[in-house]
Structure formats: structure tokens, C-alpha cells
Amino acid sequence: MKKSLLTLTTVLCMAAHLVAQVEPTAGTWKTWFIPSGKAYRLPQPASYKQEVAQVLAAQQNLDAAARQQIQFWNAGAPVYRWNDMIGKLWMTDTSTNGVLSNMLLNVATYDATIAAWDTKYAYNRPRPYVADSRIKVLGPKPDSPSYPCEVSVAAGVASTIIAHFYPHLADSVNRMAQRAMASRVAAGMAFPSDTLAGFELGRRIAEAELAHTSNYVYKKPWDGKRPAGPGIWTGKKPMFPTGGQNKTVVLTSASQFRPGPPPDFAKDMADLKAFKQTFRSKANAFYYASQFSSDDLLHKKLFEQNLHLNAPRAARIYAAVAVAYYDTFVACWDAKYAYWGIRPDQYDPTYQPLVPTPPFPGYPSGHAALSGMVGELFSYFFPADRAQFQKIARDGAESRFQAGIHFRTDNEVGLDLGRKVAGAVIQRLMADGTGEDLTIARRK
Known part of the structure; x- marks a missing residue:
């Protein structure tokens, strides 16, 4: 009888331990740049008994x-x-x-x-x-x-x-x-x-x-060529002119979601000049001009959900966000230098923006593209907070109009581009064998 009770107790303890295990099947999840986790399996370790004294x-x-x-x-x-x-x-x-x-x-x-x-x-x-x-x-x-x-x-x-x-x-x-x-x-x-x-x-x-990834960054120097004509950004030292020629991770190419050419910005310019600044609009403009990274927000959400205690899940989220940042940047810069869209202070030299104009074309907005990506991808991982993320996306995009360095069309197109990139990343995630959809459903 005692032996049976001991056996039962041992089984129950083992079962409880297995339930508590952190992602015991994570070694089978789909990887990004290596064939599989198993391809890098380490040899069996020697006995740890000699190391107990070192830990003590x-x-x-x-x-x-x-x-x-x-x-x-x-x-x-x-x-x-x-x-x-x-x-x-x-x-x-x-x-x-x-x-x-x-x-x-x-x-x-x-x-x-x-x-x-x-x-x-x-x-x-x-x-x-x-x-x-x-x-x-x-x-x-x-x-x-x-x-x-x-x-x-x-x-x-x-x-x-x-x-x-x-x-x-x-x-x-x-x-x-x-x-x-x-x-x-x-x-x-x-x-x-x-x-x-x-x-x-x-x-x-x-x-x-x-x-x-040694060939991901386009290494040839910019050839100095740019289009001529009305509506073309004419800055002297364009930043990242070959950024859109980098190799992408999830997108089939940098131009997969390239938007159509920008419009004549006459109506956008009129809207911008008619805009009346408020304390709140200036604060939003300066806030997103001084910092954009959503890393702190991501850390916070991982802590709130206790996902920082789940190393594979946390690593998966950090990796997906980093891939989305990368592909969104490449896709946005592809569009910027495909069209060389003019900035407001060049379209109307009498217009004075609230913050300095960045040294690259305006269409589409990079802030808006990254904002759209964050709003969509973060909503996938933390669906209960979707309203918060969508507001952040809108505020991040609108800040560039409020700062006077982007037309609203730049922002609308940028938001759409970022959301599409996030959608492509999400499709990749849904096929990685993690059962994430079930996990997310439990967090709703």
C-alpha cells in the first residue's frame, strides 16, 4: 500500500512538473535563418555533480x-x-x-x-x-x-x-x-x-x-541620379538613397507593396497651411520627433503578460517585431526613392515647418509606415490592447503632419504600407508551429 502511494505521489509530482515546463516543444518551432533547432543540437553534457561545488x-x-x-x-x-x-x-x-x-x-x-x-x-x-x-x-x-x-x-x-x-x-x-x-x-x-x-x-x-545575411545590405554607392521635374524632392545630401535596394526577409521584394505615385500636393499643401496648431498638436509633434522606438512599449506588454518568463515566446515576439521594422524600412525607402516625393517646405518655400525637415524624400512617411506596422503587429500579439496600439499608430502618423514635414497623403500611404508589411509577418508567424493563435485567444 505504501509503495503504491509512493508511486502515485511520484507520478503526480512528475505530472505537475511537466505542466509547469516552459514550452517543452519549442525546439520544434520554425526558425528564421537556420534549418532547424535540431540542426544545432549540442552533445550530451557530462555529469553535473563535479560542478555543484562551484555553484555553492x-x-x-x-x-x-x-x-x-x-x-x-x-x-x-x-x-x-x-x-x-x-x-x-x-x-x-x-x-x-x-x-x-x-x-x-x-x-x-x-x-x-x-x-x-x-x-x-x-x-x-x-x-x-x-x-x-x-x-x-x-x-x-x-x-x-x-x-x-x-x-x-x-x-x-x-x-x-x-x-x-x-x-x-x-x-x-x-x-x-x-x-x-x-x-x-x-x-x-x-x-x-x-x-x-x-x-x-x-x-x-x-x-x-x-x-x-552578408548580402542583405546593398553595398554599391548611390550613382547620384535623381528624376527632374515638378514635385521632386531636391535635398542636397539624401540619406539612405539605396536603402530600398536591400534584401527583404518576409516580403518577396522591397517593391511588393510599393504604393502608386504621389499626387500633386496642392490640396495637401492647402490643408497644411490652414492647420491651426494647439498645445496638444505641438506636444504630439515634438514627442514623436524626439523618439519613435516602440521598444519600451513592447517591453512593458511582455512584462504585463508575464511573457518575459517564457524565453521562447518572448524571443519570438522580439524577432518578429525586428523583422517587421527591417522590412518596413526597406519597403518605405524603396517607395521614397522610386518617387522622390517633395516635402512641404520645398513645395511652398514660404512655409515654415515646426521641426527640421529630414534629409530624404517625403512620400511615403517613414514614421507613418513604422506606426502602421506597430499598430497591426502589436495588436496581433496583444489583441486586448488593440485600441491603444491603433491610437499610437494614428498619433505617430499625425505627428508628422503636425510637425509640418509631411503631407497627410504621405501619412495615409505610409500607414497602409506598414500595415501590409505587418500582415505579411503575421502570415509567416501563423505557420511557425507555435500554436500562437490559441495562446493569443487565451489572453483576450
């Missing part, structure tokens, strides 16, 4: 700085800190490599996370705090196997990608990665061999994806 020693020697590092890396999904870092870099990058670096960091992290999950559930290595009761867990308990460490996977990807695109930061990001790895050991969440294996897996996949 790390915990016994904790000082204030080490505790601060544990707290720092406990926050958010594994890519959270790195996404924040690349966001500050690419948004101020004056080359088209910037948007590619952001896309690659997030996509490679997702692909490497899927590969990590394939390995995790192939071997089911216990976490240190599970393997030995003397080990404390200093933070939220990750309900997934220990090998390889997912935070170290993200560190391997990020340090490789950032060092590639911003070599002056190579030493800094490598030290940052080492601190991330050490923090997981000290937190009782990973054995040293888990962190080393994770870092190496992330590095290998990042290097493979850098090679895969």
Missing part, C-alpha cells in the same frame, strides 16, 4: 556587486538587456547597417533559443537548485532544463552581433556577456558548463546568420 562556492562568495548583477540579469527575457542596448545603437546609426543589426540580434537570439530548447528537452538536465537542496535560487525559478543556459545563449548572440556591427564595443559587450553568464551560476540557475555551452551555441548561430 559562487553563492558563498557573493558580494554587493555580484548580487547587483544577478538582479540586473533576472529582469526581463534573456534578450531584454541586449535589445535595449542595440535599440540605442541602431536608432542613431546613419548607415543602413543599423536596422540590420537590430533585426539580426533578435532573430539570431530567437533561432538560438529554439536550438537551445531542442537540446534542453533532449537531455533534461536539472537546474542546480533542483539538483542540490543546498543551492539557493536567487530569482524567479526557470521551469526548464538547465543545459544550455538560455541567458548565456542570448549573451553569445548579442556579443557577436554587436561586436560585428559596432567593433569599438567588442570588449565591452564581451565583458557584459561574461557577467551575464557568471550571474546565472551565482543565482543557482545554471551550472558553469551550461553557461559555456549556451554562449558557444549563441555565438555559432550568430556567426552563421551574419554569413547568411
Whole structure:
């Protein structure tokens, strides 16, 4: 009888543990730039018993700085800190490599996370705090196997990608990665061999994806040619004139959703000159002129839904948004330099915009295109907040009219373009084997 009860208790405990597991099938999800997660499965790890003493020693020697590092890396999904870092870099990058670096960091992290999950559930290595009761867990308990460490996977990807695109930061990001790895050991969440294996897996996949996308950015210099005639933007130093010739990820080509040519802007100009500014309209114009990135909003929504605790789901969302940013940029710049649409202050030299006019054609609006993409894609992931995202899309687009640097036609066309790109990304997501539609339905 006692033996039967013991067996039943063991089965129930195992069942409860399986229910708590974080995405045990994520290793089969469709990847972006590698063949599959299984293609990068790591070899079976050696026994962890010799490493228990190392984890205990790390915990016994904790000082204030080490505790601060544990707290720092406990926050958010594994890519959270790195996404924040690349966001500050690419948004101020004056080359088209910037948007590619952001896309690659997030996509490679997702692909490497899927590969990590394939390995995790192939071997089911216990976490240190599970393997030995003397080990404390200093933070939220990750309900997934220990090998390889997912935070170290993200560190391997990020340090490789950032060092590639911003070599002056190579030493800094490598030290940052080492601190991330050490923090997981000290937190009782990973054995040293888990962190080393994770870092190496992330590095290998990042290097493979850098090679895969080596021809994505159009490398030939601009030939200096531009159309002539009325309605043509005539700025002296056009920014990103070949950006629309970059290779896309989800779109079949940069011109897949290219809008028709712009109209004569006489009516748009009259609307703009008749517009009466208010405190609110100026505030909206300055707000979106000074910052556009929706990264903070995305982080917030992931925290609100506790998706930061689900590494594969979080990585998937970050990757999809980064791909959409990239393809929207390329599609928008394709249209800009297909038509060289004039800006308001060139159409009517007597008109004074509220903010400086950007150094590239106006049609369609880049802010509006990215706003339309955010409104549509974020609504897919977080449908209960659709009204909020749609308002953000409208406000972001309208801000450019309020700033006096875009016609309303620029914005309307840009919004439509961004929504179409988001739609293409969503179609790709719906076929990636994650069961996301069911997950989203539960969050409504």
C-alpha cells in the first residue's frame, strides 16, 4: 500500500512538473535563418555533480556587486538587456547597417533559443537548485532544463552581433556577456558548463546568420541620379538613397507593396497651411520627433503578460517585431526613392515647418509606415490592447503632419504600407508551429 502511494505521489509530482515546463516543444518551432533547432543540437553534457561545488562556492562568495548583477540579469527575457542596448545603437546609426543589426540580434537570439530548447528537452538536465537542496535560487525559478543556459545563449548572440556591427564595443559587450553568464551560476540557475555551452551555441548561430545575411545590405554607392521635374524632392545630401535596394526577409521584394505615385500636393499643401496648431498638436509633434522606438512599449506588454518568463515566446515576439521594422524600412525607402516625393517646405518655400525637415524624400512617411506596422503587429500579439496600439499608430502618423514635414497623403500611404508589411509577418508567424493563435485567444 505504501509503495503504491509512493508511486502515485511520484507520478503526480512528475505530472505537475511537466505542466509547469516552459514550452517543452519549442525546439520544434520554425526558425528564421537556420534549418532547424535540431540542426544545432549540442552533445550530451557530462555529469553535473563535479560542478555543484562551484555553484555553492559562487553563492558563498557573493558580494554587493555580484548580487547587483544577478538582479540586473533576472529582469526581463534573456534578450531584454541586449535589445535595449542595440535599440540605442541602431536608432542613431546613419548607415543602413543599423536596422540590420537590430533585426539580426533578435532573430539570431530567437533561432538560438529554439536550438537551445531542442537540446534542453533532449537531455533534461536539472537546474542546480533542483539538483542540490543546498543551492539557493536567487530569482524567479526557470521551469526548464538547465543545459544550455538560455541567458548565456542570448549573451553569445548579442556579443557577436554587436561586436560585428559596432567593433569599438567588442570588449565591452564581451565583458557584459561574461557577467551575464557568471550571474546565472551565482543565482543557482545554471551550472558553469551550461553557461559555456549556451554562449558557444549563441555565438555559432550568430556567426552563421551574419554569413547568411552578408548580402542583405546593398553595398554599391548611390550613382547620384535623381528624376527632374515638378514635385521632386531636391535635398542636397539624401540619406539612405539605396536603402530600398536591400534584401527583404518576409516580403518577396522591397517593391511588393510599393504604393502608386504621389499626387500633386496642392490640396495637401492647402490643408497644411490652414492647420491651426494647439498645445496638444505641438506636444504630439515634438514627442514623436524626439523618439519613435516602440521598444519600451513592447517591453512593458511582455512584462504585463508575464511573457518575459517564457524565453521562447518572448524571443519570438522580439524577432518578429525586428523583422517587421527591417522590412518596413526597406519597403518605405524603396517607395521614397522610386518617387522622390517633395516635402512641404520645398513645395511652398514660404512655409515654415515646426521641426527640421529630414534629409530624404517625403512620400511615403517613414514614421507613418513604422506606426502602421506597430499598430497591426502589436495588436496581433496583444489583441486586448488593440485600441491603444491603433491610437499610437494614428498619433505617430499625425505627428508628422503636425510637425509640418509631411503631407497627410504621405501619412495615409505610409500607414497602409506598414500595415501590409505587418500582415505579411503575421502570415509567416501563423505557420511557425507555435500554436500562437490559441495562446493569443487565451489572453483576450
